[in-house]
Amino acid sequence: MSTDVVDAVVIGAGHNGLVAANLLADAGWQVLVLEAADRPGGAVHTADMDTPGFTSDLCSAFFPLSAASPVFAGLDLENHGLRWRHAPDVLAHVLPDDRCAVLSRDLGRTTTSLAEFASQDAVAWESMYAQWQRIRDDLMEALLRPFPPVRPAARLLRELGTGEALRLARLLAxxxxxxxxxxxxxxxxxxxxAGNAMHADLGSEEPGSGVxxxxxxxxxxxxxxxxxxGGAGRITDALLHRLAERGGQVRCGRRVQRVLTARGRAVGVRDASGELVRARHAVLADVPAPSLYLDLVxxxxxxxRLLEDLRGFRWDDATVKVDWALSGPVPWTARGAAGAGTVHLGADLQGLSRFSSDLQLHRVPEDPFVLLGxxxxxxxxxxxxxxASVWAYTHVPHGSCDDERSxxxxxRRIEQTVQRHAPGFTDLIVDRRxxxxxxxxxxNANxxxxxxxxxxxxxxxxxxxxxxPGLGRADTPVDRLYLAGASAHPGGAVHGAPGANAARAALARHGLAGDLYARLIQGLHKRIYT
Incomplete structure (x- = not known):
């Protein structure tokens, strides 16, 4: 049995794994990505519906964080076939009485919509957006880089001054x-x-949900x-194309069963068939933290102490998603919803609180908050x-809805919510996934x-x-092993930061001061977990 030898093995060909592989390949490393599924991409994948001509994104569909991510900007995926498309409007929140608030890239259109609810909100929105424009670049760097983000945070402090920086910190909490x-x-x-806050798993009353x-x-x-x-899968295609140009390899259908270690260092992996891959410099894992630590290591x-801390790891809420092939556009009662790529349905502010409370109490909400694309x-x-190709999802408690009846x-509740705001919607359904x-x-096992x-x-x-509790970095207590998935800081969504942070950590470990870097990181881990 032969053993492959490469500079780095990446476990998982989700977008974070592919981002990490690209950055390592940029540095001249020989990189091999091993993916358990029969295709790459993880949750960034497009598939045909059973009805010819219709495609749907099985998971991720809209990508504001990709568009704003400095990680994606540095990869220049537009030169590898990626093309972005926009709906006429960004988002519409339809209230229970069918009034509608519209968010548009046209600031005037947004503020006009908000002024219909309260005239002074137009000025308040413009002020909030002006602050955003001042701090966007440094804030995105601070949010997506390893913790602590010293340089971008220092630039933010200089830009805002102490008072405004403190007010921003309060806003984040x-x-x-x-x-x-x-x-x-x-x-x-x-x-x-508040509706956008529900894209995370936090209730509208929870600290930190506002950010x-x-x-x-x-x-x-x-x-x-x-x-x-053409679909979310085009992001995966672009990452694969870029990686192939730099000599990186992706092998699907190879599930990694074990991370191999020697003297406290990751030295390679063994797949489910017993094949070995030796890694000269690093192993990067685009998998959930519990899977990495408890199964692969x-x-x-x-x-x-790390194992004890893992017992407190909490998953986010579960999701139920429906894709539809429709014979015509959704017949919205609220005119503002027709041109929006994303539509929020089913709740006013009180309704959002009730929905969140149900999830916290582990109850499947009777009145779901629906996010529709x-x-x-x-x-x-x-x-x-x-x-029309349309989808919708809602959150349910983790561990629920694992049988056909529930x-x-x-x-049924999702479709009933849409039907209430778009009479005749259910008559248009020709296919459903x-x-x-x-x-x-x-x-996607992740x-x-x-x-x-x-x-x-x-x-x-x-x-x-x-x-x-740890360092807020991709490094793990095992030298040369890095957590590159959404379980790592800064978390979920398609911005590539966990993969990029893991790649940078691996490169720093291998650099001229690599041994010093390793002693520092491992010393900190020893203080935390001993």
């Missing part, structure tokens, strides 16, 4: 509901932010919620002319129990608490 009630008077602006709503709303105003022409190789509105290549009931927690995990963000975004599991 606020619950979404508190934030919007402080900043806005009308329901429109409040719901644009997610604010970030997505400001990104929507700035870069929109773009989608790749093994408890016997790890500090007892109009893909043909965004990218006409997704379905035949005059038709899953069918959630799908349903993915509950079981199906999502079967599609989506454990239907959790799509690699672990909760709650403040106690972010920054240097992610995935467990």
């Amino acid at each position: 606020l619950p979404a509901r508190k934030l919007v009630e402080e900043r806005f008077d009308g329901e429109g602006a409040r719901l644009l932010l 997610f709503g604010w970030l997505l709303a400001m990104l929507g105003q700035d870069v929109g919620f773009p989608a790749p022409e 093994g408890p016997e190789q790890l500090p007892a 109009q893909m043909t509105t965004t990218d006409p290549t997704r379905s035949p002319e005059g038709t 899953l069918a009931e959630v799908v 349903v993915q509950g927690p079981v199906q999502l995990e079967a599609h 989506l454990v129990g239907g959790a799509i963000n690699g672990g909760t975004a709650a403040i106690y599991q972010e920054l240097f608490f992610r995935p467990v």
Whole structure:
């Protein structure tokens, strides 16, 4: 049996694994990516519906963080076939009474919509967006780089001054509901932010939820919620094309069974068939933290305190997603929803709080908050002319809806919510694909129990608490082994930061001061886990 020898092995060909592989290949490393599934891409994948001519993104669909990510900007994927498309409007939040708040890349269109709810909110939104424009680049660097982000944080402090920096820090800690009630008077602006906060797994009353709503709303105003022409899989295609140009290899259908270690260092991997791959410099794992530590490394190789901390690891809420092929566009009662790529349905501010409370109490909400994507509105290549490719999802408690009956009931509630705001919607359905927690995990093993963000975004599991109390970095207690997936800081969404941070850590470990770097990192880990 032969043994491959490369500079680095990357476990998993999700977008983070492919980002890491690209950056290592840029540095001249020989890189091999091993993927358990029969195709690369993980949750960034497009598939045909059973009805000819319709395509759907099985998981990720809109990519504001990709468009704003300095990691993706550095990869220049547009030169490898990626083309972004935008709907006429970014997002619409439809209230229970069918009033509608619209977020558009056209600032004037957004503020006009918000002024219909409260005239003073137009000025408040413009002020919030002006602050965003001042700090966007440094803030994105600070959010996506390893913790602590010393340089971007210093630039932010210089730009804002002490007082405004403290106010920004407070904003980052606020619950979404508190934030919007402080900043806005009308329901429109409040719901644009609070609804966007629900893209994470945090309730609108939870500390730290406000920053997610604010970030997505400001990104929507700035870069929109773009989608790749032809489907989310085009991101994967571009990453693969770029990697191949640099000599990197991806082998699918090879599930890694074990990370091999010697004298406290990762030295390679063994796959499920017993084949070995030796890594001269690094092993990077685009897998959930519990899978890496408990399955691939093994408890016997790890500090007892780390294993104890892993028992407190919390997954984010599960997801139920439905894709539809429609014979025509969704017949919205609210006119503002027709041109939006993303539509929020089913709740006002009180409804968002009730929905969040149900999830916290491990109850499947009777009145789901629905996030709906109009893909043909965004990218006409997704379905035949005059038709529509549309999806929607909602969150359910982790560990629920794992049987056909409960899953069918959630799908019924989702479709009932859409029908209420678009009478005749169900008559347009010609094809339907349903993915509950079981199906999502079967599609991508990293989506454990239907959790799509690699672990909760709650403040106690972010920054240097992610995935467990530690350094907020990709380094692990095993030298030359790096966590490159969404369980690592800064978490889920398609921005490539966990993969990029892992690649940079591996390069730093191998650099001129590599031994010093290793002693420093391992010394810090010893202090934390002993």
